[in-house]
Amino acid sequence: MKISVKAEYALQAIFDLATQPAGEAIRIADIAKRQKIPQKFLELILSNLKQGGFVESRRGADGGYMLARPASQLIVGDIIRHVDGPSERRTATAGFEDMWTRVDNAIHSILGATNFQQLADSWQARQNQYIANWEI
Numbered sequence: 001m002k003i004s005v006k007a008e009y010a011l012q013a014i015f016d017l018a019t020q021p022a023g024e025a026i027r028i029a030d031i032a033k034r035q036k037i038p039q040k041f042l043e044l045i046l047s048n049l050k051q052g053g054f055v056e057s058r059r060g061a062d063g064g065y066m067l068a069r070p071a072s073q074l075i076v077g078d079i080i081r082h083v084d085g086p087s088e089r090r091t092a093t094a095g096f097e098d099m100w101t102r103v104d105n106a107i108h109s110i111l112g113a114t115n116f117q118q119l120a121d122s123w124q125a126r127q128n129q130y131i132a133n134w135e136i
Helices: 005-018 028-035 039-051 076-084 097-113 116-129
Strands: 055-058 064-067
Touching: 005 028, 005 039, 005 055, 005 064, 005 076, 005 116, 028 039, 028 064, 039 055, 039 076, 076 097
Parallel strands: none
Antiparallel strands: 055 064
C-alpha cells in the first residue's frame, strides 16, 4: 500500500483536530504550524476532507476547522481511501502472491480498526509519561 504525502498530511490534520478541545474551531494556520504542513496545501486538503464529511468549518473571527463527528468515529483507513482512492495491489512475482496478499490484508485490517480517538489517547499517554518533575 502506498500512502501519498497528501494522505499523510490529511491524517496529521485530523489527528491535530482530534487532540484539540471538542467543538472548538481551529485555525488553519495553527494546524499548519503544529504539524509542519504548508498552509496552502493544507487548505486544499481540509476542503477535500470537508467534502468527505470528516471536518466542518466555521467562518468569522472565531472561525476554523473542527471534526465533523467524534474522533472515535473517524477511521484512519477511511481518510486514506477518501484522499488517495482505493489502494493498488502489488504486482507479485511467482511464489510471493500469497505473502503479499496477507501483508496487504494485515495493513488494511490495522488501518480499518484504528480510530483517531485511539491515536490521540495513545499519544497523550506517551506525553504524560515524560512530564518532568522538578520537585526537590
